[in-house]
Amino acid sequence: MRKILVVGAGQSGLQLALGLQAHGYEVTLMSNRTADEIRTGRVMSTQVMFHTALQHERDLKLNFWEHRAPRIEGLGMSVAGPAAQRVVDWTGRLRGYAQSVDQRVKMAGWLEAFAQRGGRLVVHGAAVSDLDYFSRAYDLVLVAAGKGELVSMFARDAARSPHREPQRALAVAYVHGLAPRPECPDTDAMRCNLVPGVGELFVIPTLTLSGRADILFWEGVPGGPADVFQGVGSPAEHLSLMLGLMQRYTPWEYARATKAELTDARGTLVGRYAPTVRHPVAHLPGGGLALGVADVVVVNDPVTNQGANAAAKCAASYLASILERGEKEFDEAWMRATFDRYWESARHVTKWTNAMLGVPPEHVLNLIGAAGALPAVADRFAAGFDDPSDFEDFFYEPERTEAYLASLTGTHA
Numbered sequence: 001m002r003k004i005l006v007v008g009a010g011q012s013g014l015q016l017a018l019g020l021q022a023h024g025y026e027v028t029l030m031s032n033r034t035a036d037e038i039r040t041g042r043v044m045s046t047q048v049m050f051h052t053a054l055q056h057e058r059d060l061k062l063n064f065w066e067h068r069a070p071r072i073e074g075l076g077m078s079v080a081g082p083a084a085q086r087v088v089d090w091t092g093r094l095r096g097y098a099q100s101v102d103q104r105v106k107m108a109g110w111l112e113a114f115a116q117r118g119g120r121l122v123v124h125g126a127a128v129s130d131l132d133y134f135s136r137a138y139d140l141v142l143v144a145a146g147k148g149e150l151v152s153m154f155a156r157d158a159a160r161s162p163h164r165e166p167q168r169a170l171a172v173a174y175v176h177g178l179a180p181r182p183e184c185p186d187t188d189a190m191r192c193n194l195v196p197g198v199g200e201l202f203v204i205p206t207l208t209l210s211g212r213a214d215i216l217f218w219e220g221v222p223g224g225p226a227d228v229f230q231g232v233g234s235p236a237e238h239l240s241l242m243l244g245l246m247q248r249y250t251p252w253e254y255a256r257a258t259k260a261e262l263t264d265a266r267g268t269l270v271g272r273y274a275p276t277v278r279h280p281v282a283h284l285p286g287g288g289l290a291l292g293v294a295d296v297v298v299v300n301d302p303v304t305n306q307g308a309n310a311a312a313k314c315a316a317s318y319l320a321s322i323l324e325r326g327e328k329e330f331d332e333a334w335m336r337a338t339f340d341r342y343w344e345s346a347r348h349v350t351k352w353t354n355a356m357l358g359v360p361p362e363h364v365l366n367l368i369g370a371a372g373a374l375p376a377v378a379d380r381f382a383a384g385f386d387d388p389s390d391f392e393d394f395f396y397e398p399e400r401t402e403a404y405l406a407s408l409t410g411t412h413a
């Protein structure tokens with residue numbers, strides 16, 4: 001039986017470990033926290049996942065919370081004008097629903113399932129020296145440790161990483177008590193509010209420890225008015241700052257949030273990180289190799305809500321590559337080919353996400369504006385969150401955007 005070590009019990013590490021376990025591999029999972037520590041810890045993400053990524057979980061029968069989590073049927077976009085009014089406002093229908101399950105709930109539950117199914121769990125924060133030792137004892141070492149320190153083993157790929165600095169300051173609050181969206185009170189939708197010069201506010205229905213909730217998520221332009229959360233004392237102060245920004249810049253969202261209360265004392269998060277692509281193979285000091293997974297090798301800013309989706313897609317792609325390898329050695333050439341196969345989809349996520357971090361060019365503003373009058377554009381934009389490769393055909397090049405809009409309106413440029 002082939003022996004595989006997975007380091008990191010997040011979206012990709014657990015999905016891979018459980019998938020390999022189901023196929024009869026002898027899997028050891030190293031996690032720096034127990035299930036209880038994850039469950040009682042701080043929120044980690046907003047983790048909205050779209051149809052394709054959710055289907056990977058269903059395929060492995062890991063969709064334990066599907067019937068309890070809100071079904072996000074639509075994706076809305078609003079653009080704030082200078083007087084804090086909405087100059088653009090539309091909702092695209094998703095082809096399959098999206099869901100957000102608090103990673104504290106999901107990762108703790110998956111970790112317990114892995115152990116109950118006979119998996120070997122080592123609760124230990126792995127260091128490079130551990131991996132050196134383990135690379136001799138295992139057929140394959142997979143590093144799925146997210147944005148943790150182990151990423152330093154994987155060299156930055158400068159050609160694929162246009163940014164060296166964080167492009168947004170992140171602030172999250174999980175709340176109960178948000179009023180329904182007046183324009184669609186019976187449908188759950190997530191909304192991205194673009195506030196030029198300030199950043200983006202996302203509002204996302206979720207399932208958390210205490211049941212159904214909503215997530216408020218500010219992505220602040222560094223140094224701008226929403227980059228104010230570092231060092232904030234208490235969770236209550238954090239929420240109050242978030243609501244204050246909503247009142248000032250997105251009053252339509254604030255109107256729903258006047259009764260919002262934090263779900264729990266660990267329901268807030270602050271952070272920032274630079275989007276980075278890394279080389280996928282680490283050479284350990286003793287000569288062994290390790291293959292990087294998901295955020296370790298491709299980390300994007302969450303402005304397009306893609307990281308957990310990409311992690312699920314990476315885990316599914318790596319699982320297929322491992323199964324197809326059979327009994328042959330997991331050598332460096334195989335590791336590189338395994339990453340390249342994943343990069344075929346990941347490159348679209350990175351390209352689109354980096355584009356969304358910049359100031360939108362005129363043709364993109366026209367496209368987002370046109371979606372207000374043309375539901376087909378809104379629906380296609382929403383579908384791009386599930387499959388960002390589609391943006392190639394209508395988003396980046398002004399000529400393609402114009403041709404697409406002309407094809408819908410019957411006009412010709």
Ligand SMILES: Cc1cc2nc3c(=O)[nH]c(=O)nc-3n(C[C@H](O)[C@H](O)[C@H](O)COP(=O)(O)OP(=O)(O)OC[C@H]3O[C@@H](n4cnc5c(N)ncnc54)[C@H](O)[C@@H]3O)c2cc1C
Pocket residue numbers: 007008009010011012013030031032033044045046047048049124125126127144145146147148149150170171172269271293294295296302304305306307308309310311
């Ligand atoms: C504020 C915010 C909002 C986000 N919103 C979304 C969203 O809406 N949709 C979306 O798709 N993505 C979103 N993301 C991104 C998404 O959460 C991540 O990209 C995704 O969880 C990455 O999965 P992963 O498996 O690579 O790593 P992770 O899920 O981060 O898991 C890594 C695990 O490894 C553990 N670990 C670290 N170091 C070690 C070590 N040395 N030894 C053992 N274990 C270790 C960590 O504790 C963690 O449990 C968001 C991220 C942030 C920060």
